[in-house]
Amino acid sequence: MLPPRLQAQVRHLLSGVVRAAASPNEPLPGATVAVPALGIGTTTADDGSYSLRLPPGRHQVVASFIGYATQTRDVNLTRDQRLAFQLAEAGNELGEVVIEGSGSLEQKLQTTQMSVERLTAREARLLPALFGEVDILKTLQLKPGVQNGGEGTSGLFVRGGSADQNLVLLDDALVYNPSHLFGLFSVFNSDAVQSVDLYKGGFPAQYGGRLSSVVDVKMRPGNPEKFTTSGGLGLISSRLTLEGPIRKGKGAFLVSGRRTYFDIFTRQINRLNQDDPDYNPIPDYYFYDFNAKANYKLGSKDELFLTGYLGNDVFGFNSQGGFNFDFNWGNTVAALRWNHVFTPRLFLNTTASLTKYKYQIGNKLDQFGFNLSSDIRDLTLRSDLDYTPNERHALRFGVTATHHRFGTGRLQAGSQDGSVNFGSNITYYGTEAALYASDTYKPTEKLQLEYGLRLSGFQSGPDAYGGLEPRAAARYSLTPNVSLKGSYALMYQYVHLVTNTGASLPTDIWYPSRQSVRPQRSQQVAGGVSWLLGDGRYLLTNEVYYKWAQRQIDFKDGAQLFVNPELDSEFLFGKGWAYGNELYLEKKQGRTTGWVGYTLSWTKRQFPAQRGTNGINNGRPFYPTYDRRHNLTVVVLHQLNQRINLTGSFVFTSGAATTLPLGRFAFQDVVGAEPSAVPIYPERNTYRLAPYNRLDLGLVYKLKPIRTGGESDLTFSVYNAYNRRNPYFVYFDQVKDEATDQVLNYRARQVSLFPVIPSVTYNFKF
Known part of the structure; x- marks a missing residue:
């Protein structure tokens, strides 16, 4: 037997995987694995794996994850050993409100990362939703530091950044337009989503290419044990998900589809009124999306994951006068990931992905028509290596390369008889690449550091740009219940969204950095303090941040955006800065859970005189439309009994x-x-504009079990419960003298989008 002094120096490796009990092939990334008696813990990687260096002896090891019951295992560690966890869901799938276990709040307290929010699809399903359609991105708008773009939109404006400055990933593949229905809903079907991580600052080195945030969406891998069917029937859409084993113990699949049916009703109304010459037809609109994922184990150390997404929005208008208008846009995403485990401390993820976003407008009047479109297509290869040499260091290295094709203007026009025909095609190419390395280092029990460096570059034709992007974050534990945190990040953005917000319809053109269009750049510093209160039931955080950005892009008045080979000349360049304070109180234990968030913030932009113009606002700083001084959100989820859950959310923001x-x-x-x-x-x-405020209410009623062993519920929602007429935009009406018809003055009129909207959705799983 070793002497006590030498025995104390011996450390054994405890490693394993944390998975969901209902789907043993479903890893739980970001779960906490800890030995509370020693004050040692870690979080799981993307594949659910973890490793800890522990002294020999008996230990209690605790695994926890949001929405799952905490599990404690005893281990007698006499050598390197593997220990796997399978966590059961904390309640039933459809009606869960109570999130047991303090691990998630303790994890937020102890992790180095700050300015990060994690949301599971289970949580999002409980909240009241517009038309009953659960929306992951709209739920993120209820977090501090995240502003919405206006009534009913799902666009994110994070800490003073614009909507195109968000990096949106689906299983590591880029999604360019995450919205349906002109921004009212997101493209993510909640039935297919496992979790969403939102990074508002302190970005890890593996992320790059955008300035303001990262939205990292992970899809569910499917049930490897049995075939199941789930879905829902709502007022405007229905959805269906099928999942099951490919081969038991080897792999599983999941396919999920969703479609709205506005068009079914509008077409019938138009058909009934087609003989009325004064009738104005209702435009045709619907959207659909399709998700698929499969995984298969090639052996004990190798596993393949295949992810696919296809979504499209279709808008059409056919008048009785011969004017036809068609407008559609959509995303296509495919990703193949190979996971290889070299040792319990070293594993590799390599992903090849294809991303395409297309935007198209077609117009026909009598015998003449045109088709106008833009698109962007990416082919990406990335590889990430995770290495945990000991309990003090967690290293990560990676490389990524993307080939872009930008279709910035495609025009086909002509007469139906072919006598007039012309077209135009403007296409650019670009290559974006990055190399990064990072380390999470724990020099003492109280201090933890995360630092990294990213080298990125971009080339389009003869034009090339690049730069170093340092990242750093630190956490210091003043007491077991109080932590101080700080972070810094520098980011580059090499592709730009060209949007004419004054157009009657959105115009989405992605454009590369080239010639005089240099990449955008931003820097952000943040600091905060976190308190664990009430015996671990509450977490209170307060963060302050300051962000300054260079080479921000806007456009000249009257800029020609479509089919313009000299689009570079239409840009104006300026700077921006944003700063604020975010206060957040969260509770995840007990029958009543939820959070309260308050943000006080300022956002400004400045574009000086340039290119023969006076700039914007004569070169003086101004507030962009998404600047909000005050933002308050309150979210409450209460389990009344085993069958009834009550939910509510309140939002107040400055105009x-x-x-x-x-x-x-x-x-x-x-x-x-x-x-x-x-x-x-x-x-x-x-x-x-007038301040925005809204109260949404919801009730989830669990029905009696289905005879086949399944379960179902009815979800009732009331959007805008007290019928607040929030401003969408303001216009001016003429006030005329009734006798002379002379204009006396002008009166402001407010247009509101959504009154009180009740909805009901039937959800099922069997």
């Missing part, structure tokens, strides 16, 4: 910044002609 005319002057260009009123505008966005 959006907007530009309205100060007044008007009469202008007469021809003597004797009727004078016209010309509006006089002040500086950009000097006015604020």
Whole structure:
């Protein structure tokens, strides 16, 4: 037997995997594995694996994960050993509200990462939803530091960044447009999603290419033990998911589909009124998406994962006067990942992916028509190596390369008889690559560091750009219940979204860094403190941040965005900065759970005179439309009994910044002609719309078990429960004298989008 002094120096490796009990092939990334008596713990990697260096002897090892019951295992460690965990769901799949175990809050307290939010699809399903359609991205808008773009939108504006500055990943594959229905819903079907991680700052070195946030979505791998069917029937859409084993113990699959049926009703209404010459047809609209995932074990150390997504929005209008208009857009994503385990401390993930986003408008009037489109297509190869040499270090290395094809303007036009025909095609190519390394280092029990460096570059034709992107984060435990945190990150963005917000329909063109269009860059510093309160039942965090960005992009007045080979000349370049304070209180134990978040923030942009223009706002700083001074969210989930769950969410934000005319002057260009009123505008966005506030309520009623052994529920939602008429936009009406028909003045009118909207959804699983 070794002497006590030498025995204390001996450490054995405890390693294993944390998976879901219901789906043993479903790893739980981000789960906590800890030995509380020693104050040692770690989180699982993307494949659910973990490793700890522990002294010999008997230990209690605790594994926990959001939405799953905490599991404690006893181990007598006399040598290197493997220990696997299979966590059971904390309640039933459809009606769960109570999230047991304090591991998730302790994990947030002890991890180095700050400015990170994790959301499971199980949590999102419980919250009230617009038209009953569960939306992962809209749920993220309820977190501090995340602003929505306006009534009903699912676009994210994170810590002063614009919507195109978010890196959205689906199983490591890029998604360019994460929205359906002009931004009202996200493309992520909650039935196919396992979890979502939102990074608002302190970005790990493996992420790059965007300035403001990372939204990392992981799909469920499917049930490897038995075939199951689940889905839902709602007011505007239905969904269906099938999953089961490919070969028991070897692999599983999941396929999930969703479709709206606006068009079924509108087509019938149009058909009934087709003989009325004064009838204006209702536009045709629907969207659909399809998700698929499969995994298969090639052996004890190798596993393949295949992910696919296809989604499309279709909008059409056919008038009785011969005017036809078609508009559609959508994403295609495919990813193949190979996971290889060299040792319990060293494993490799290699992913090849294809991403495509396409936007197309077609128009036909009598005998003449045109088709206008843009698209972007990416082919990406990335490889990530994780190595845990001991309990103090966790190393990660990786390389990624992407080949971009930008179709910035494709035009086909002509007459139906072929007498007039012309077209245009503007295509650019680019290559983006990055190399990174990072280390999570724990020098003492109280101090933990995470630091890394990313080298990125981009080339389009003869133009090339690149730079170093340092990342750093630190956590210091003042006491077992109080931690101080800080982070810094520098980010580059090499592709840019060209959007004309003044158009009647959105125009999405992705454009590369080339010629005079240099990559955007941002830096962010953040600091905060976290308190674990009430015997671990509550977590209170307070974070402050400051972000400054260079080479921000906007456009000249009257810029020609489509089919323009000199699009570089339409850009204006400026700078931006944002700063704020985020206060967050969260509870995840007991029959009543939820959170309260409050953000106080400022966002500004400045574009000086350039390219023969006065810049924007005559070169003076201005607030963008998504600047919000105050943002308050309250989310409550309460389990009334075993069959009834009550939910509610309240949102209050300051009004959006907007530009309205100060007044008007009469202008007469021809003597004797009727004078016209010309509006006089002040500086950009000097006015604020009325504050936005909304209360949503929900009830989940679990029905009696299905005879076949399945389960089902009815989900009732009331969106905008007290019928608040929140402003969508403001326009001005003429006020005329009834006798003379002379314009006396102008009156502001507010347009609101959604009144109170009740909905009901039937969910099932068998």
